[in-house]
Amino acid sequence: MADRAFSDAALAGLYDALHPWGPSHDFYLGLVMSARRVLDVGCGTGTLLARARENGHDGRLCGLDPAAAMLVQARRRVSEVDWVLGDFRSHRWRNAFDLVVMTGHAFQELVADGELESCLDGVREALTPDGRFAFETRNPGARAWESWTSDHVQEAAFGDRGVVRVRHDVETPVRGDRVTYTSTFDGSAWKGPRVSRGTLRFLEQGTLSRFLSGAGLIVLEQYGDWERGPLTPTSPEIITVARPGGR
Numbered sequence: 001m002a003d004r005a006f007s008d009a010a011l012a013g014l015y016d017a018l019h020p021w022g023p024s025h026d027f028y029l030g031l032v033m034s035a036r037r038v039l040d041v042g043c044g045t046g047t048l049l050a051r052a053r054e055n056g057h058d059g060r061l062c063g064l065d066p067a068a069a070m071l072v073q074a075r076r077r078v079s080e081v082d083w084v085l086g087d088f089r090s091h092r093w094r095n096a097f098d099l100v101v102m103t104g105h106a107f108q109e110l111v112a113d114g115e116l117e118s119c120l121d122g123v124r125e126a127l128t129p130d131g132r133f134a135f136e137t138r139n140p141g142a143r144a145w146e147s148w149t150s151d152h153v154q155e156a157a158f159g160d161r162g163v164v165r166v167r168h169d170v171e172t173p174v175r176g177d178r179v180t181y182t183s184t185f186d187g188s189a190w191k192g193p194r195v196s197r198g199t200l201r202f203l204e205q206g207t208l209s210r211f212l213s214g215a216g217l218i219v220l221e222q223y224g225d226w227e228r229g230p231l232t233p234t235s236p237e238i239i240t241v242a243r244p245g246g247r
Contacts, residue, residue: 042106046074088122120215218245
């Protein structure tokens with residue numbers, strides 16, 4: 001189930017202002033433009049696939065997301081993409097895509113072992129034998145959550161409804177590989193603050209590899225940043241490109 005930051009229509013409308021185009025989008029766009037059939041899992045407001053279509057991609061583009069409010073934004077952006085509500089528990093494809101991507105740290109929303117395994121099985125099934133799966137997860141060694149404090153406030157213009165301020169607060173102590181946090185959205189557009197609570201999973205490289213292997217996926221490339229720098233113990237990201245292989 002999508003948390004309020006994605007399922008609330010007003011907050012979904014704010015998403016693009018808080019997450020403008022950046023180096024991660026450039027990384028994935030290059031992959032999408034080189035693939036004929038693409039599935040974007042956790043596609044959100046559809047930024048990546050819409051840009052691919054605008055740049056001349058004329059193959060099959062499909063976005064899958066469990067949050068209806070996010071897909072409302074995606075459909076407003078472009079109609080020449082298949083926008084599908086749900087996840088791999090409700091939709092399955094077999095050998096249908098040359099590329100599957102999960103962007104925007106959507107992979108970290110898979111908190112329980114079962115949902116993580118189900119998603120990876122769905123990815124494996126959806127890919128052609130020579131297809132690719134590209135995604136990223138924050139490297140736990142960089143301890144990004146330590147900067148998610150209430151004194152770090154992000155501001156974004158909300159159209160003609162003024163400025164919205166967003167702050168994050170992590171529930172402490174953090175134990176294991178799961179980080180629970182609240183995001184508070186405050187601005188003149190609403191009578192009072194809107195609060196979203198979520199949990200992200202920070203998988204270490206070895207654990208991540210075991211989950212991929214268990215789903216029949218083989219790691220081809222891993223990077224520590226969006227410039228394709230090497231993956232080190234404290235790199236900000238674990239960016240992975242994998243392919244189907246033997247179980």
